[in-house]
Amino acid sequence: MNKIIITFALLFFLIPGLALSQAPAEDEITDSESSSKDKIDEIKDKVTTQVEKLNLVERKGLMGVVESVNENQIKINDLNDKIRIIEVDELTKYSSTENNSFGYDNIEPGTNISTLGLYNKDSEKLLARFLNEISIPVFLTGVISDVNEDDFSITLTTEDEINYIIDIETITKSFSFTDEDLENSGFSNLEVLQNAVATGFPDPDEENRISANRIIIFPDIPNNPRINIEVSSPTAESTPTPTL
Amino acid sequence: MNKEKVLISISAVVVGSLVAIGALFLYQSTKKISKSEVKSISVSSPTPTPASGLFLTIDSPIDEEIVETRLVEVSGQTIPGTKLIILTSTDEVSAVPTDDGKFSTEVSITSNENIIEIVAIAPNGESVRARRVVSFTTEDF
Numbered sequence: 001m002n003k004i005i006i007t008f009a010l011l012f013f014l015i016p017g018l019a020l021s022q023a024p025a026e027d028e029i030t031d032s033e034s035s036s037k038d039k040i041d042e043i044k045d046k047v048t049t050q051v052e053k054l055n056l057v058e059r060k061g062l063m064g065v066v067e068s069v070n071e072n073q074i075k076i077n078d079l080n081d082k083i084r085i086i087e088v089d090e091l092t093k094y095s096s097t098e099n100n101s102f103g104y105d106n107i108e109p110g111t112n113i114s115t116l117g118l119y120n121k122d123s124e125k126l127l128a129r130f131l132n133e134i135s136i137p138v139f140l141t142g143v144i145s146d147v148n149e150d151d152f153s154i155t156l157t158t159e160d161e162i163n164y165i166i167d168i169e170t171i172t173k174s175f176s177f178t179d180e181d182l183e184n185s186g187f188s189n190l191e192v193l194q195n196a197v198a199t200g201f202p203d204p205d206e207e208n209r210i211s212a213n214r215i216i217i218f219p220d221i222p223n224n225p226r227i228n229i230e231v232s233s234p235t236a237e238s239t240p241t242p243t244l
Numbered sequence: 245m246n247k248e249k250v251l252i253s254i255s256a257v258v259v260g261s262l263v264a265i266g267a268l269f270l271y272q273s274t275k276k277i278s279k280s281e282v283k284s285i286s287v288s289s290p291t292p293t294p295a296s297g298l299f300l301t302i303d304s305p306i307d308e309e310i311v312e313t314r315l316v317e318v319s320g321q322t323i324p325g326t327k328l329i330i331l332t333s334t335d336e337v338s339a340v341p342t343d344d345g346k347f348s349t350e351v352s353i354t355s356n357e358n359i360i361e362i363v364a365i366a367p368n369g370e371s372v373r374a375r376r377v378v379s380f381t382t383e384d385f
Contacts, residue, residue: 060308061379063357079359079375114357116310116379129385132356137333139361141371159371175336177327182338195371197329197363214336216329222369 060119062086062126063136066111074107074128079136085125086115096133112136138210140164140198144217145229147190154190154215156198159226165209166198175216185217193223298323300364300372310379311353319348320374322364331361355380 062084064076074086088104096102107113112135117128145163146155152168168174168187176185190196195218203209223229302320305311318330321341328339330351341347351360356379363373 059310059385061310061357061377061381062308063359063377079377114379116356116381116383116385118385119308130356130381130383134357137359139331139359139363139373139375141363141373173336177329177338180338180340182336195365195369197331199331199333199361214331216336218327218365221327221365221367224365224369224371226370 056122057118057120059116060126061114061116063114063134064112065136066107066109066113068109069107072104074113076113086117086128086131087125088128088131092117092128093130094132095130098133102133106133107131135201137213138198138200138202140166140210142196143223143227143229144190144192144194144196147192149187152187154196156196157227157229159224161227162208164198165206166200166212166215167203167210168212168215172200172212173214175214177216177218178220182216189219190215190217191219193229194219195221195224298326298364298366298370298372300362300374302362302374302376305360305376305378307376308379309376310381312380312382314352314354314380315350316353316360316378317348317350318360318362319346320362321345322347322372323366325367326364329363329365331363332358353378353380 062076062078064078064084067075067077067083069075072088074088076084076086078084092104094103094106096106099106111133114132114134115126115128116130117126119126140156140158142156142158142164144154145157148154154166154168156164156166158164168190174185174187174189175182176189177183197216198210198212199214200210200212203211300320300322302318304317304319318337322328322345324341324343324345326341326345328341328347328349330337330339330349332351332353334354335352337349337351339347339349353360358378358380360376360378361373362375363371365371
């Protein structure tokens, strides 16, 4: 009978013990897991730091109009009307097509500049390596609201309801966008209510007057419905209803 | 006597198994999974379809990018049927998008800074434009 009791006791304790022995001790798991996690986290931190260092600075080129100049720091208003900060140092090289001796002292509010340098994503400043004085060209898109044959100019009305006088010069290249290609065109092909794209440089003496170096018209496309133009004396037979 | 032994052995095995199962159940229920071990699965929503109307997105070039070649790829998407003009200070390129609105072409630039103006004019006359400043240099800095 004693043997039976001993057998029973052995089975009673051994079977659960064997079952539980299949699972590793929780403490062991916690210790080994935590040490390997610490190592992984440490490696991750190192990699992240290096990646951040590598990506923090990138080469960029900015363009805009100088707003202010102060102690080797130039603030410009870029083409998206955003203020950008440019820093210059002894390595910055200056150039200008108009002024051979152009340098830091020549930079003043209103100067158009472009600069190439190292942009710091963190400080959002650009350390200029090359800084050039430039003329910023004008790109206009709108509808021709007047054609002045006397002085070879047109009036281009844009979506923001500004009328620009575009002088068509002898150097102005004219194109007509028909089908899928650009074809050479001329002043005689410019008509009121045509969509047009013009590029050029502003007239320093008159606001909203542009000396065009290119003009492209789109004769197959109706005029932009978002631009309202009142035509007082339609000249072309194909001109649609005057008031739009 | 043998019958008694067998019965006791069977009952011992049954009781032992029950205890083992109970112990395992307790072990599993007390086991906690740390947050770092939990894998999160996120399902991204599909790319929204552009709203009706004229739009112009430019994939290339990136604004304020510095390039080392004078030919720059201009690619993006607009609505089909649109006429595209890509302008730089020295070059003008026309393009029309494919049936899905995508377009890709090349335009030449000059040294230093360049403005690339992309104008899209829809068949109804509406226009939209995008601008990129791209600079060309081979200088190492």
